Amino acid sequence: MATQRVRVDDGVELAVHVSEPPGSPVAVRSAGPANSAGPANSPESARSVGDADGGNAAPVPTVVCVHGYPDNSSLWDGVVAELAGRFRVVTYDVRGAGASDRPRSRDAYLLDRLAADLAAVVDAVSPDGPVHLLAHDWGAIQTWHAVTGSWLRGRVRSFTSISGPCLDHAGHWFRDGLRRPPVWRDLVRQALHSTYIGFFQLPVVPELAIRSGLLARVLRSTDPEEPAPVTGDAVAGLNLYRANMLRRLGGPGERRADVPVQVVAPTGDAYVTVPLQSGVERWVADLRVRRVSGGHWVARAQPRRIARAAAELIDHVEGFGEARSLRRSRVNPRPAGRFAGHLVLVTGAASGIGRATALAFAAEGADIVLADIAPLTAVADEVRARGGEAFAYSVDVSGAEAMAEFAASVVAEVGVPDVVVNNAGVGVAGPVLDTSVADWSHVIDVNLWGVIHGNRLFGRLLAERGEGGHIVNVASMAARVPNAVLPAYSTTKAAVLHLTECVRAELAGHGVGASAVCPGIVRTSIAATTRFAGVDAAEQAGRRMRSDRMFARRNFAPEKVAADILRAVERDRPVVAPTAEAKVAGALARFTPGLLRAAARRPPA
Structure with missing residues (x-):
């Protein structure tokens, strides 16, 4: 990493650090497998810019990283390590921090001044x-301020923002929210999160809190991994709040x-x-919002998570296709x-509720992984007819090794x-005393172990990806x-x-939801394939036929269950009971369980 000094027009010098990629030309990753959880500089998907048409490699994209308060450019060390193999990565200490100058004047920290600093750095490095x-x-x-003004007109290909809104946008968000009672909860929550801003406006007291180590203890209480700030950086950075917050939030511009x-x-x-960060669709014509744990x-x-997100947008803008995760986050x-x-995986997808669910998601724009x-x-043809991509896998969900191989194949x-x-x-029916060990093993392997495997394998992948699910x-x-029937x-x-x-x-802490769907009698083929314990083949055939007729008379379509599944995912509902009898059973189980137990009793034969 090379360091240079950039002098801006008010005499302040900024310390700028440039990490050049090794070799020339530098490998640049294509979009690769959508939602890949691998490193941002994964060599498996590397390519040189310009290789596609056989011409000379284009210049390697330059990424400029801007830190916040009370940090310095070292905030980006881990991200730089992830990106530096593919991009030219620039970090700099903003005025008042790190190795850059610390002007004393409060006006030296106005957003116009900070935007001019960023423009000067961009001009110097690219x-x-x-x-x-x-x-x-x-x-x-400050980067929002620069890209929504004239400082960087024509000089920016993309912008990835983390935990820092445009103050003018924030001002409009608060004003608009006051006129919309449904979002008052969001306003109050953000106001509670922002009480420190009022504290920073006080004279002398914030400086004392910083010098005494109180600020460092507060930061560690919210994030144990955050190192103690440099005292001089933290004190100088108070001017960011004092110079900009009240005037921008109080009189926001367009x-x-x-x-x-x-x-x-x-x-x-x-x-x-x-909500404060993401409610900017009014101001950005080409916007994506990614919620990360x-x-x-x-x-x-x-x-790695941040580098991957930034690299996917850069790849897309540079012409290497749009990763599915970018399409998913588009606003x-x-x-x-x-x-x-979205990429949706459905097991038991060949028929019934599984098939209906796959088709319902496909009709709403998702690509589908089908397993059965x-x-x-x-079913794959039907998914494609609805506009989605279909990826079919033959897998027995009851097998631990088979499911592990399946999960690895899907990700790759x-x-x-x-x-x-x-x-x-x-389905397995019949009294406990008549149900054989083999029948018990089969129904447990498929109905329970199959679900356990799916939750363990894909739940871990979702948690590690860190973007919800x-x-x-x-x-x-x-x-x-x-009951004594099933x-x-x-x-x-x-x-x-x-x-x-x-x-x-x-998984709640990882932003991953989970819903249980408890349907009642649904028109599927399960009744016609249920194993009836303790009866001969002829009796089983008769019981299957009668059960199938009952399911057909009930005539509750699996498409209705699928619609409830989509709503459960959208609304993060813990339990869903799609049919009327399922809703009644749920209410009775909650309020009158004794009645259900009494109804289930069967007199001795």
């Missing part, structure tokens, strides 16, 4: 071409960005809430379909699914109703219901 911007906290605030913008919003940010200093704590122009850009032991050609060939629907299941486990009304089946579905509650609690 005089002949535009750059990509990546900024955090106050670095993002500021629009004409470059592709990606907002990376940490869901656990203790200072800047997701993590705290305010996610750039330091999860550098403006708004894509068609509620699940546009039955043929999937027809398609990417990490955004939604996982564990639907595959089998949802798991849907299809249980049954039978999970809540004690004891083995009911036992597995009750376990699935409780497993879902546990998974929901465990």
Whole structure:
């Protein structure tokens, strides 16, 4: 890394650090597998800019990273390590921080002055071409100011913002929110997160808090990984708040960005809430919003995650295609379909609820991973007819090794699914005393172990990716109703219901939701394939026929269950009961469980 000094027009000198990529030309990754969780500089997907047409390699893109308060350019060390193999990465200490000068005047920290600094750095490090911007906290605030003004007109290819809104946009967000009671909760929450801003306006007291170490203790309480700030940087940086906050929030201007913008919003940010960061579609024509798990200093704590997000936007702008995760996060122009850009995995997808769910997601813009032991050609064709991509896999969900291989193949060939629907299941009927060990093993292996495998494998992938997601486990009304007709089946579905509650609690901190779907009698083929214990073949055939007729008379279409599954994912509902009888069973199980137990009793034969 080389360091140079850039002198701006008011005499302040900025310390600028440039990491040149090794070799020339530098390998630049194509979009690669959508939603790839690998490193941003993964060599497996490297290519040289310009290779596609056989010409000379184009200049390597330059990425300029701008830090916030009370940090210095070292905030980006981990991100630089991830990006430097593919890009020319520039960091600099903003005025008042690190090795840059610390002017004493409060007006020296006005946003106009900071935007001019950024423009000077861009001109110094990339005089002949535009750059990509990546900024955090106050670095993002000043970068928003620059890209929505005239300082960088024609000099920026893309901008990724983390935990720092444009102050003018924030001012409008607060004003507009006061006129909309439904968002008052968001306003109050953000106001509570912003109390420190008022504290920083006080004379002398904030300086004393910094010099005494109180600020460092507060920062560590919200993020144990955040190092203690340099005292001089923290004191000088108070001028950022005092020079800009009140005047910008109190009299916001109309500021629009004409470059592709990606907002990376940490869901656990203790200072800047997701609604404040993400509510900017009015001001940005080409906007993406990515919610990531993590705290305010996610750039330091999860550098690979941030580098991957920034690199995907850069790759897209540089002409290497749009990763699915970018399509999923697009806000403006708004894509068609509620699940546009999503990758949805459905087990048991060949028929019934699984097939209906796959087609419903495809109709809303999703691409579908289909899994079943039955043929999937027809369903895959139907998915494609609805506009989605279809990826079919033959897999037995009951096998641990088979499921592990399946998950690895999906990630390598398609990417990490955004939604996982564990639907595959089998039916077993008959009294406990008549159900053989083999029947118990089969129904547990498919109905329970299959769901456990799906939750373990794909839940881990979603948590590690850190961009949210949802798991849907299809249980049954039978999970809540004690009965002597389907004891083995009911036992597995009750376990699935409780497993879902546990998974929901465990993955909530990663931004991953989980829903249990408990339908009643639905018109599917399960009745015609149910194994009836303790009877001969002729009796089993008769019972299957009668059960199938009953399901047909009930005539509740699997498409209605699929619609409820889509709503459950959208609204993050913990439990869904699609049919009327399932809703009644749920209410009885909650309020009058004794009545259900009494109704289930069977007199001795």
